Amino acid sequence: MPANQELASTLSDMARMMELLGEDSFRAAAHSRAARAIEGLAGDIETIAADRGALLAIEGIGAKMADKIIEFCTTGVIKEHADLRARVPEGLLSVLEVPGLGPKTVRAMWQQLGITSRDGLARAIEDGSLLTLPRMGEKAVAKIRDALTFAAAAGQRTWLGKARPVADVFIDRLRSLAGVERVEAAGSLRRGRETIGDVDILVGMAADAPPAATLAVGEVFRTTPGVTHVLAAGDSKSSVMFSIDASQGRWQPTPNPEKGESLPPPPPGGPAIQVDLRVLPASVYGAALMYFTGSKEHNVRLRERAIARGMTLNEWGLFPDTHKDLGPPQSRGVTPIAAATEEDVFRALDLPWIPPEVREDRGELDHPRPWALVDLADIKAELHAHTTASDGVFTIEQLAAEARRRGFHTIAVTDHSQSSTIAGGLRPDRLRRHIDAVREANERTEGITILAGSEVDILADGRLDYDDDLLASLDVVVASAHAALTQDPATATRRLLAAVTHPLVHILGHPTGRLVIRRPGLSPDMSEIFAAAREHNVAMEINAHWMRLDLRDIHVRAAVEAGCLIAIDCDVHEGADFDNLRFGVQTARRGWVTADRCINTWPARRLHAWLRAKGRGGQ
């Protein structure tokens, strides 16, 4: 595990153990906050920690936390973490992950009943001893039993590309119901995070809609085909489990039984994701949408800002006082300053509308206004696509026709190189013939430019998979690492630097080779890679496939700050891959990419000139 991630997870574990031990909750929260801050860093924590001042400059990290981080970076452990682990049973943290169980309840289970694992909890349910806990009745126990059954699925996050279609099923179904004015997905899905915990659907009802219409929305929601279980069914709030397709496309794991490998068992009831519904008046939709879009940390910042201006912000609107001792303002008849639209609420807080993707408490409230992030409609070129020559399903012409249909002015044919044998990589002679075929197709085709390229392997030692003469005959060179993805960071850094500094490389394809949830990939020193990419005028790819999303959001942000160009590519193998573009664009937006910074938005003339300049003494 990369050091940043390991430190973040250590601090996060410490926070949860402190909660279980009943220690000061603000102290625990401070550790959680520090963990998040570390997770959001693009730079290597071990480098940063060499300068104590740099650590202290990170928001949420003070003197004591800095010492713990330095201790981690120099010794590999934090003594306090070990002390906490000695006091908290191993399996207790997994009990805390069961939905609906919080630190207070789990602590009571542990202290009063000796429960230290999910198995122990299940036994206490069956023998009835759980009922002896204070405030624990039949219904509460039934809920926990249910949650335990679904914990395997519910505790797991899933891929953005798996969750989005689920949201669309519900949105399409609810949109046309009587009284429904607005339907949208909120939460991490709207923010475009690479993994999704549950899907949040928000429905805004017209002012004249009768109460029955609201109830009908809930009913239709809960009876949607694909719903396997109803978790909650209130008037304005419902939760269900919805079955999802577990396939992982061309990355489907293929275990080798001879080596004793097997797939993990599916969770009981099959793979599923939780979907939550909230129904509210359209007159407060904006405030509610902000609230349910989050992130939680972003919301906290906004509320603090509201308080500093003598106002209160909640999901019902922005209110002109802070008398919280008198009860919620909306139930005291106080008229909100703003509530109907997000724009209204932001404006009343002296802010421009903030795109959902950047609402992560990473400085977005201090951004010089207004926001002008790259948009889906800005993308006019696809620079990474495969044909039947290697492992794609389209011929050159079919690929070009599909790209033209989607409004692109340029499509680059970049089949695999010889070392990617499993993917049907092209030997040099085949590539030469393929280049000729692409050029001929380009001559015959109207309305789009077809470029001859290659996705050339970066070999383990940093050499490219074709010689320079062959590479120089291509219009586009995407250099990608496909093998040896478990190299140590220093070796990986040298390897990728060799590719980025190669004079004929245009784009560094899926730079780390990570797969979301599945595989960590390389962990080179990204700041070195970005500095070299800027100097050598190489674009860093955001691979739009939801399994990859590589570069990831925080690296995109660092690349932008380093002055790099960004490419957003679908890595097309089949038609559906074009549809992943929205995930790539969302990831770019999460990294604060403007349209001008993204080469896929450039007009044909500018893009083609940039490509030609490489390797011919230009730039």
Next chain:
DNA sequence: GCCGTTTTCGGCCCGACTGTTTTCAGTCG
């Protein structure tokens, strides 16, 4: 444990919902 256009000490976001209770504790987002 962090942090400061109210504060270097004393705060730290806010409301809905649920299930348990006769006024509230815990969890969630």
